[in-house]
Structure formats: structure tokens, C-alpha cells
Amino acid sequence: MLRHPILAALGRIAGDGRRTTVLRRLSVAAVAFTAAATVIPAVPAQAAAFKVLVFSKTAGFRHDAIPAGIQAIRDLGVSNDFTVDTTEDSNAFGATNLAQYKAVVFLNTTGDVLNDTQQTAFQTYVDGGGGYVGVHSAADTEYNWPYYGQLMGAWFNNHPAIQQATVRNEDRAHAATAHLGATWSRMDEWYSYRTNPRSNVRVLQSLDESSYSGGGMGDHPITWCRPQSSGRAFYTGLGHTQESYADPNFRTLLLGGIRYAAKATNADCRPETGYTALYNGSTTGWSQAGPGSFTNSAATLTSQGGMGMLWYSAKEFRSYSLKLDWRLTGDSNSGVVVGFPATSDANTALNTGHEVQIDATDSSDKTTGAIYGFKAADITARDAALNPPGQWNTYELLVEGERLQVFLNGAKINDFTNTDPVRSLQQGYIGIQNHGSGDVASFRNIRIKELTSVTPSPSPSPSGDTGALRGVGSGRCLDVAGASQANGAVVNIWDCNGGSNQRWTSTGSGELRVYGGKCLDVNAAGTADGTAVIVWDCNGQSNQKWRLNADGTITAVGSGKCLDVSGYGTANGTKVHIWTCQGGTNQKWTRI
CATH class of the missing domain: 3.40.50.880 (Class I glutamine amidotransferase (GATase) domain)
Structure with missing residues (x-):
């Protein structure tokens, strides 16, 4: 809850003559004064x-x-x-x-x-x-x-x-x-x-x-x-x-x-491309199962009555990223149901699929972010990412085989693998729940991106896989500058040419080898953003271990940061370093 401080209004002329003003919220009195300074002093703890x-x-x-x-x-x-x-x-x-x-x-x-x-x-x-x-x-x-x-x-x-x-x-x-x-x-x-x-x-x-x-x-x-x-x-x-x-x-x-x-509210601000709208004002392809319904106004679906479910009956989905925006009124209850067969009975869908819960308060396995009745969300991560009732939130439900990952406002809060023999996430329908009278939930912008391949392992490049790594953002390949084989040789991007200095082999121990005996190496085992990436004799240390992820990013095991093309550069010779993972195309690579 936001605090309401009792502070004075403060004005000041900076020492170089530029005007610097400070405004503080008043509860009791206002006091104005001037002082010569270059920077603005810190506000006391009661600010x-x-x-x-x-x-x-x-x-x-x-x-x-x-x-x-x-x-x-x-x-x-x-x-x-x-x-x-x-x-x-x-x-x-x-x-x-x-x-x-x-x-x-x-x-x-x-x-x-x-x-x-x-x-x-x-x-x-x-x-x-x-x-x-x-x-x-x-x-x-x-x-x-x-x-x-x-x-x-x-x-x-x-x-x-x-x-x-x-x-x-x-x-x-x-x-x-x-x-x-x-x-x-x-x-x-x-x-x-x-x-x-x-x-x-x-x-x-x-x-x-x-x-x-x-x-x-x-x-x-x-x-x-x-x-x-x-x-x-x-x-x-x-x-x-x-x-x-x-x-x-x-x-x-x-x-x-x-x-x-200022992190006073949360949002999913990761880049988003390739999604197809299932609902953005039109309910074509959607069907109501069970009692209750949803009103449709201003490209917003709002639940009333229940317990029922509005489900997208036009198509089943296998592996996909489903995104939707939702908002609760007060202590309401709703959810997103995935992986169920076609049905006119909302309860059947719940018993044959999985519900990702939306509920302001309940037990840990039945509150927002939980796979209802199966796995609680990471509550600490959930609470840090959650906007309260009355504000909008965004879910991403990433379904790959029997694995379901839940992202709330861009933050991962649950990672669940189905083992129930009567349920399967590998194919089914999706729906949104209208829970009952007094439970008011709204939904906007329901969109999906179907995945053409499923990567059950976080390392999509198997041991022994060899070839060039092309940057998604630049179209150029990961390259040892000047085809040098010296320890410390710089790694950059360059036009893909099939040369030996662009052929990287994934090993079972997590290395990316070039020339047979040299490894992609984070210089001096650094962990700071901007630390250079070089080649060095393979030595088995963690700064030479890499994890190739399903989303195309490559993570340095020793630092947890991503292989990154500096400044989103696309020119030949642009340096490659490590940087905090943020999902940009300058951090995504494809094997060619």
C-alpha cells in the first residue's frame, strides 16, 4: 500500500544557475528555501x-x-x-x-x-x-x-x-x-x-x-x-x-x-511477434459450456454467473504459447483451462484438462499461478510479479509436450509436468472460466503462437551437433575474428561463409568447440554485463560451459547471462559478449 508522507515543499537553485525543483506531497505544512548545490540530496526515509x-x-x-x-x-x-x-x-x-x-x-x-x-x-x-x-x-x-x-x-x-x-x-x-x-x-x-x-x-x-x-x-x-x-x-x-x-x-x-x-506496477514487456488472435473483440469460434456466460464489450470479455467455461472450439492445439490479459474484481475466482477434449460440460473439462488458477486468495495450490490441485506457483516470484485486483495482468502458458510453464507479467512462476494418465497436455482445447455469481473476471487479447517443434530438453543442440550459429537479429554467424586460433582471439559476428572459424560443435559437457580443441570462453570467467567472449584452450571450467535454450538463447553457465551481440549490432565485426538475458533478437541464435 502506498504511504502518504508529511513532507515540506522544497525549491532550490543549483550552483550553475540552472533551476532544479523538488515537489513533495504535503499533509501538514509547506516550507520553501534555497540552497546552492549541484545534485539533489536524498530524501529522508519518511519520503x-x-x-x-x-x-x-x-x-x-x-x-x-x-x-x-x-x-x-x-x-x-x-x-x-x-x-x-x-x-x-x-x-x-x-x-x-x-x-x-x-x-x-x-x-x-x-x-x-x-x-x-x-x-x-x-x-x-x-x-x-x-x-x-x-x-x-x-x-x-x-x-x-x-x-x-x-x-x-x-x-x-x-x-x-x-x-x-x-x-x-x-x-x-x-x-x-x-x-x-x-x-x-x-x-x-x-x-x-x-x-x-x-x-x-x-x-x-x-x-x-x-x-x-x-x-x-x-x-x-x-x-x-x-x-x-x-x-x-x-x-x-x-x-x-x-x-x-x-x-x-x-x-x-x-x-x-x-x-x-519504477516497478510500482508490472507488465509483460518481452518482445512479442508471431501470435494469432483468438479473441480481440470477436467471439467467432468460441462456445459456452455450462451455466453463466461472458459479456463482450470494448474488446473485453467479462464473466457472469457459472460455473461454466467459454472455450475456443474451432481448433485443438498441441504445443503452443498462449497469452492473455486478465483482471479480477475483488476476491474473485477464475482460471484458464488447457488440454481438455471437446465437451459441453465445464466440469468434464476440469477433470480431463488442467486449470491454471486465477484467484486472489486461496490455498497455495489453488491460488493465482497454481496448476489447480496439482502444483502451487512459486509464491515469492508470483507475488513480485502480480498486480492486485482491479489491475490487468498477463499470462503466458507455454505448453510443450506434457510440460506447462506459467509466466505472469513476463516472470516465470510455475513449471509443471503432467504425469496423470487420464490427462494430457499434448493435444486439446483451451477455455476461460466463469466461476459463479460474484466472481467477476475480465479477459482481453487472447492470442496464440503454435510451436512447430517441441524441445523437452533445455539443450536443443545434442552432443556432437556441428555447424554455424547464426544470429537471429543480424543474420550473421558467430565467428572467430580473422580465423585466428590463438588463445584470446575475439569472437564477433560475420557473414556466414562455412569457414572452420564458424563451425561450432556442442559437446556432452556443455562446451561449444571450434577447431577441435578451442572453446567458446567468457574472458577471465567474468560475470559482468559486457564481458568479452573469446576462444581459449578447452579446460573444463564453468566459463566454457554453455546451455542452448529452447527459445534460441545461449546461456553462459558460469554467469547465467546470455550470449549477446553488442548494441543490437548487425555489421560485420560487431563484438559478442555476455549480457543479462532479456529476450531480444540479438541474444537469439539458430543452428544452420
Whole structure:
């Protein structure tokens, strides 16, 4: 529960003459004073629920909407129990100062605004668990800093004149967009980007380019989020005009982005491609089993009565990733049922399939995330990922053979293997439960991606498998630079050419060997993000052990981090290192 502090309002003029303001929520009195300082002092322990730093320095074009944006975020802080500090002093980007903030907002920044030392401090802050929020021309910032490009998602390319356009709200579970309908018509300056970030971020909103002139991207993301190491990133291209910051819908979008980045609310912000909608407003293909029903309004299904089940009767599924967004009202009860044969009886489905429970309170094997009656969720992980009743959550149910993994808002909370001879996950239908009177559950955006192959083992590359490893994001192969056979030779990506320096053999002990006797090696057994990957004489140590995962990632056993193409690079010679696993295409590989 958010705390309501008794604090004084504080204003200060920074030592370099730039204005730095601090707003705190008032309960008893307000006191104002000034002090000369470069950075903002830490707030005492009785401060608001969390603190946010708004950074609006410009080294290029300066938006006249910056003051309105600052005031909007101040207002949001007052109304939602977080403290807002504002600055244009880059010296605020020091480790000690940044540590007091849950998120930093780059509000219409432009140009090169941080020096190397400040960049390093900010990278450490975000990767260590801090939040980043970029607004509009935050994408027109720090072009020469690859990490920032990765964090923010895509750099600005160009824009047409300010005009009305239609925004498609692709994700209506995220706190930034859950309040919006399927589309949103508004006036703004519509950025196009140098690259399409979709493969590396979760797109929340995109533009309908037929609704305005001057787009040119085709698939045109405009708002997105992504995990970044232990931190979180959120960006929206909206927010050029002063009027934007008076718009309640845009303010709510900003609030949701800030709360997500600050870890005050959760969302599944992993990249998502290749899914087919089973429900996004139309119930074609769905059938009701048993009593009760679901209302269908604003692309949202809401349960009433029961106990019954709405099930997708048009097709059975074998191996798949099923995603859906759900919300409970109070202490309600519902669930997602998978792996059952066709039936008009909801109880039969429960007795022949498995229910992934949705219930705010119950015994551990019958509450949210549990495989009902069979296996409790990891309650610690579940509680850390769960949004409370009244807020939206996202499930991913990953079914591979008899294995069912449950992800809540992107975090894995259950891993279950069916051994019951009367049930099987290998083929069946899916359904959502309407539990009974007083149990109100809503569902949105039910989508599925069928898997073409099942990988029961976490190591899809068997011992003795030899061939090139091609990066999904770059299309280039894992390569020993210059075909060197020396210890310490750098590993990078290069055009796939079939050379011996691109032929990697998986061994039963977890090695990836090249030239027969050299191993893919994490330099000096490092564990930090950015540690180089090299080749070295095979020695059996853990920094030469790798796990090839079903999702295409390759994990360094010694560090638990992923084999990663630096900065999402695609050029020949781009270095390969280890980095915290985040699901991007620069961390995915295919055997060719």
C-alpha cells in the first residue's frame, strides 16, 4: 500500500544557475528555501512511495512543451504519491545521486547531454534495477552512445507536420494503455524511426499510417516498453505539443509508463511477434459450456454467473504459447483451462484438462499461478510479479509436450509436468472460466503462437551437433575474428561463409568447440554485463560451459547471462559478449 508522507515543499537553485525543483506531497505544512548545490540530496526515509527525476536538458532543438511536461509530471506525483525532482544539470547523473530514484524521465531531451562518466553511471543505475522513461525527442538524444539506443529502442529519423492520426493500442493490459480503447485519434508530431524496434521491445501502440501523411515505416511502433537487465525501460513518441500534457488520456499514459519503470506496477514487456488472435473483440469460434456466460464489450470479455467455461472450439492445439490479459474484481475466482477434449460440460473439462488458477486468495495450490490441485506457483516470484485486483495482468502458458510453464507479467512462476494418465497436455482445447455469481473476471487479447517443434530438453543442440550459429537479429554467424586460433582471439559476428572459424560443435559437457580443441570462453570467467567472449584452450571450467535454450538463447553457465551481440549490432565485426538475458533478437541464435 502506498504511504502518504508529511513532507515540506522544497525549491532550490543549483550552483550553475540552472533551476532544479523538488515537489513533495504535503499533509501538514509547506516550507520553501534555497540552497546552492549541484545534485539533489536524498530524501529522508519518511519520503513518498518513490522518487522520480525528470531530466530535460537539450543540446539541440528545444521543445516549448517542456515546462508543460514538467508540470504534468509534478501533478501526477501529487496525485499518485511519488516525489518529482527536475533538473537540466547533467551532474545529477552520478551513482550516489541516481540511487535515490526509482526512475529517470528523459523529457524531450535532444543531442549529446551526458559525458562518458555520466553515461557509465546511468547505465549502471538502469542495469542495476533503475527505470528509464523516454518522452518524444528522447529518441533524438545520445546518437553516439550504443547502450542508450538499445535502452530507448530506436532513434528518431524524421517527422511530417503536426496532424491528426489514429493510434492503434496493441496492448491494453499495460498500465500506460489499459484505459484506452482499441484506437485513439489525436493530434501530435509523429516521429518515424531509423529502425523498427518491434523485435526487441513490447509494442504498446503503433500508428495507422493510412490516417495521416508522411509516415513511411509501414509497421510503425510509437510507444513501447522493455526489460533492461535488472531495470525497465518505457518510451513514447507522443508528447511534442503543449496541449498533450493537458490531455487526461496522455497523462494517464505517462503515469503508467513511470509506474512501470519504477516497478510500482508490472507488465509483460518481452518482445512479442508471431501470435494469432483468438479473441480481440470477436467471439467467432468460441462456445459456452455450462451455466453463466461472458459479456463482450470494448474488446473485453467479462464473466457472469457459472460455473461454466467459454472455450475456443474451432481448433485443438498441441504445443503452443498462449497469452492473455486478465483482471479480477475483488476476491474473485477464475482460471484458464488447457488440454481438455471437446465437451459441453465445464466440469468434464476440469477433470480431463488442467486449470491454471486465477484467484486472489486461496490455498497455495489453488491460488493465482497454481496448476489447480496439482502444483502451487512459486509464491515469492508470483507475488513480485502480480498486480492486485482491479489491475490487468498477463499470462503466458507455454505448453510443450506434457510440460506447462506459467509466466505472469513476463516472470516465470510455475513449471509443471503432467504425469496423470487420464490427462494430457499434448493435444486439446483451451477455455476461460466463469466461476459463479460474484466472481467477476475480465479477459482481453487472447492470442496464440503454435510451436512447430517441441524441445523437452533445455539443450536443443545434442552432443556432437556441428555447424554455424547464426544470429537471429543480424543474420550473421558467430565467428572467430580473422580465423585466428590463438588463445584470446575475439569472437564477433560475420557473414556466414562455412569457414572452420564458424563451425561450432556442442559437446556432452556443455562446451561449444571450434577447431577441435578451442572453446567458446567468457574472458577471465567474468560475470559482468559486457564481458568479452573469446576462444581459449578447452579446460573444463564453468566459463566454457554453455546451455542452448529452447527459445534460441545461449546461456553462459558460469554467469547465467546470455550470449549477446553488442548494441543490437548487425555489421560485420560487431563484438559478442555476455549480457543479462532479456529476450531480444540479438541474444537469439539458430543452428544452420
